[in-house]
Amino acid sequence: MPRITDKYSTRSEAIIHKGSCYDFVKNIPDSSVTLVVTSPPYNIGKKYEKKSSLNDYYIKQEQIIDECVRILADNGSICWQIGNFVENSEIVPLDILLYPIFYKHNLKLRNRIIWQFGHGLHASKRFSGRYETILWFTKTDNYVFNLDAVRVPQKYPQKKYFKGPRIGELSCNPLGKNPSDIWDIPNVKNNHVEKTIHPCQFPIELVERLVLALTNEKDMVFDPFLGVGSTTAAALKNNRKGMGCEILDEYYDIAIERTELAMNGKIKTRPMNKPIYDPENPKENLEYELEFKSAQLTLFHKSPAYRVSK
């Protein structure tokens, strides 16, 4: 059996369909996917979409979201990553537009994550946009959430209580801190190690955080608008199953290539939680990076995985 198939099968590690998600999704059984994560077209006239009225856009999004809810397992999550529809310098935040569709299904919104990044178009009639959002919904109250898998280094990992009954003990969690709902992750521009021909691909570290926190090993992750396969690559890199659809041949081919690399442990990615580079302070970057690496090492030594492997 090939490791990547085009048609849905419970035996495949990865399923990448060349064609539209609207047809493909009908073949996915109910409650079979633990995480849906996607960035759909924004209806702004990119090469891969036909701009339509916001009403028609809403109807199409509703069709696919309804299906994603149907295929979602009871302990599963949907993460809809989205920005603004823009016309004549007026913006419509698409997460606000689409929220009622999720609400109608009684999904529970756990976080509205702000993904902030340093680069993008320079606006002249408003402030330049430097964030997008991820709406994270769960189907029920009993959902997978592995916080320890995505903790980030504490700013002062050695800080101790200086009074009270726990004086002298570490005052912060030695496994690191909760990454919060504001994520500072560089978007994929020309100098990014993951850059392909796609104009708006996910950074793999962003999807990895969701995959690690919201699924367990061998669970299925689905991206209806797969692009160049960042979601399937992030899933396979972390021993999950991955599935997605892409309509354009040139992106589909790259999705297959990157997913195979991830399966074989050969995909090159920007490491999760790597500090943001500041070109104006090269010395500070180096110091910060060294501090980060030592904090990561401490985090690893205190993690359950290290204790098991010893």
Ligand SMILES: C[S@@+](CC[C@H](N)C(=O)[O-])C[C@H]1O[C@@H](n2cnc3c(N)ncnc32)[C@H](O)[C@@H]1O
């Ligand atoms: C915003 S991009 C997503 C990029 C993706 N997150 C990545 O990292 O590469 C949306 C993608 O959806 C694809 N697409 C548009 N309509 C589609 C459809 N009906 N079915 C499947 N893919 C579609 C587009 O070609 C485009 O690559």
